[in-house]
Amino acid sequence: MLTRRTFLDRLRHWLLGILGLSGLAGVAGYLYPPALRRRGEPLLLANAAELKAGEGRLFDYYGEPAILLHGQEAPRALSLVCTHLGCSVRWQPKEGRFVCPCHRGIFDADGNVLAGPPPAPLERLRVQVQGNHLLVG
Numbered sequence: 001m002l003t004r005r006t007f008l009d010r011l012r013h014w015l016l017g018i019l020g021l022s023g024l025a026g027v028a029g030y031l032y033p034p035a036l037r038r039r040g041e042p043l044l045l046a047n048a049a050e051l052k053a054g055e056g057r058l059f060d061y062y063g064e065p066a067i068l069l070h071g072q073e074a075p076r077a078l079s080l081v082c083t084h085l086g087c088s089v090r091w092q093p094k095e096g097r098f099v100c101p102c103h104r105g106i107f108d109a110d111g112n113v114l115a116g117p118p119p120a121p122l123e124r125l126r127v128q129v130q131g132n133h134l135l136v137g
């Protein structure tokens, strides 16, 4: 027979177990950040002829937000994951910079840190041009 005390003990153990597992997931995410996780083949992103100068195209890079920018130079791609605590930065095309909404980190159009707490530039993703196609990764 399940007594009230036994039931509450089991419930407490379950809750502590769930809390422990969620804590382990957080620690694992910190020790093994998304940038280090294995990524797959390069992604076919666009037909080079379709991209206009000054255009930014958002895409999903293996579960992370990223952007393909086409300026005056060759197209470049950047991860939109802030290098401080992992928030998604936002592209501000008029200012030509990225701003992190979490702690006001600011990056230039090449992903270099201009201000705020981010310790490193945004991750730059390799862009390959194959014929008319742009591949990232």
Ligand code: FES
Binding pocket: 082, 083, 084, 085, 086, 087, 100, 101, 102, 103, 104, 105, 116, 117, 118
């Ligand atoms: S997470 Fe971007 S500045 Fe803190």
